[in-house]
Amino acid sequence: MASVLPPDNHVHTEWSWDAPREASMVRSCEQALAAGLPGVAFTDHLDFTTWTDGDQIGAEDLDPHRYTRMHLLDVTGYLAALDDCRQRYPDLRILSGAEIGEAHLWAASAAAMVARSGFDRILGSLHAIPFGGRLTAADDLFRLMSADEVMRRYFAELLRLVEGSDIFQVLAHIDFPRRMWPRATGPYDERAFEAEYRAVLRALAASGRVLEVNTKGPLVSAELLRWWREAGGRAVSFGSDAHQHWRVGDKFKLAVDMVEAAGFRAGRDRFDFWRL
Ligand SMILES: [Zn+2]
Ligand SMILES: [Zn+2]
Numbered sequence: 001m002a003s004v005l006p007p008d009n010h011v012h013t014e015w016s017w018d019a020p021r022e023a024s025m026v027r028s029c030e031q032a033l034a035a036g037l038p039g040v041a042f043t044d045h046l047d048f049t050t051w052t053d054g055d056q057i058g059a060e061d062l063d064p065h066r067y068t069r070m071h072l073l074d075v076t077g078y079l080a081a082l083d084d085c086r087q088r089y090p091d092l093r094i095l096s097g098a099e100i101g102e103a104h105l106w107a108a109s110a111a112a113m114v115a116r117s118g119f120d121r122i123l124g125s126l127h128a129i130p131f132g133g134r135l136t137a138a139d140d141l142f143r144l145m146s147a148d149e150v151m152r153r154y155f156a157e158l159l160r161l162v163e164g165s166d167i168f169q170v171l172a173h174i175d176f177p178r179r180m181w182p183r184a185t186g187p188y189d190e191r192a193f194e195a196e197y198r199a200v201l202r203a204l205a206a207s208g209r210v211l212e213v214n215t216k217g218p219l220v221s222a223e224l225l226r227w228w229r230e231a232g233g234r235a236v237s238f239g240s241d242a243h244q245h246w247r248v249g250d251k252f253k254l255a256v257d258m259v260e261a262a263g264f265r266a267g268r269d270r271f272d273f274w275r276l
Contacts, residue, residue: 004266005256006274007039007093008032008249009121010172010212010239015078016044017071020243025081027245029089035249038270039093041121042082043239046073046098046113054108056164062105063134066127073098075117093271097121099172102128102135104164114167123212123239124168127176129157138177147185148192150177155196162203170210170237174200174224179217190224198227205232210273213259215251216241225262235273236264 011032012018013025025042032040049070051058079096086094097119103110114122128135131144131153141150154177162171173179174197181188190197204211211228213220213236228236236259240250264274 004270005035005037005249005252006238006266007041007095007271008037008240008242008252009041009095009097009170009237010043010099010123010214010241011040011248012044012099012241012243013042013078013081015042015073015081016243017047017069017073018045018067018243022244024245025085026088028242028248029085029092029094031245031248033089033092035252037092037249037252039095040248041095041097042078043097043099043121043123044073044078045101046110047101048072048106048109051106052108052112055106057102057105057135060105060130061133062130066135066137073113075113079117095120097123099123099125100168101125102161103167104161105130105135107165107167110165110167121170122168123170123172124161124165125172125176126154126158126161129153139180141177142180142182147182151175151193152196155193155200158200159203162200162207162209166207168209170212170239171200171204172212172239173214173217173241174211176217188218190221194227197224198231201228201231201233205234208234210235210237212237212239213255214239214241215255216247219251219254220258222258222262225259225264229262229276235267235275237273
């Protein structure tokens with residue numbers, strides 16, 4: 001029996017500030033259809049660089065400029081491109097959305113943007129944490145402290161994000177800095193941070209939200225999915241985190257096997273999250 005593939009709920013296009021030259025919403029749609037996915041959510045980066053009243057980052061007076069190339073999502077242009085794709089590919093369910101970075105620090109800015117965009121799918125992400133008076137990117141942190149310390153600080157801030165913002169439905173890449181884990185430190189071991197993972201998972205489950213199985217970095221383990229269930233988690237979302245069209249739906253068959261083995265099944269319809 002051919003297994004049903006889930007929608008890819010985490011895809012970037014040319015509208016993301018970190019898009020490579022080859023990023024393409026149109027070609028991502030074609031790839032999703034070719035891969036047999038029922039739908040795709042275009043969750044381009046929504047990162048802020050200037051604060052407004054009501055943003056915690058302003059109260060803490062943190063320098064938010066991680067990368068000079070960062071710029072705000074052009075929501076109008078993005079939505080027009082998405083509309084065009086919906087016309088061109090009626091057989092594909094296309095969701096609008098965004099991956100909001102550090103939403104707990106940008107509550108007012110994020111709320112204003114979401115209110116006027118009508119996004120279908122919002123991912124919550126943590127790519128940077130407050131350190132040394134600035135919002136510091138995860139890759140920089142490894143140069144400033146031990147790898148263990150990076151992860152512990154990351155998970156502590158991630159818990160603040162989950163508890164401090166309800167603007168997102170899905171928590172993206174729960175252990176993001178793991179992608180940059182220094183090889184010289186030895187293999188990354190989830191169990192070294194079990195208490196930290198579990199604290200984040202409990203907070204996420206308590207708010208009825210969804211854990212992402214991200215297929216860009218190392219794939220989620222059976223053990224982590226067990227921790228999610230034990231924390232009260234009931235749903236997972238699949239996301240390739242593709243920034244190039246050919247990565248849409250990447251490693252989904254592997255991810256589906258892992259998620260099914262943990263007891264989750266396709267949800268109410270083929271566009272839904274997978275649920276217990
Ligand atoms: Zn991300
Ligand atoms: Zn992403």
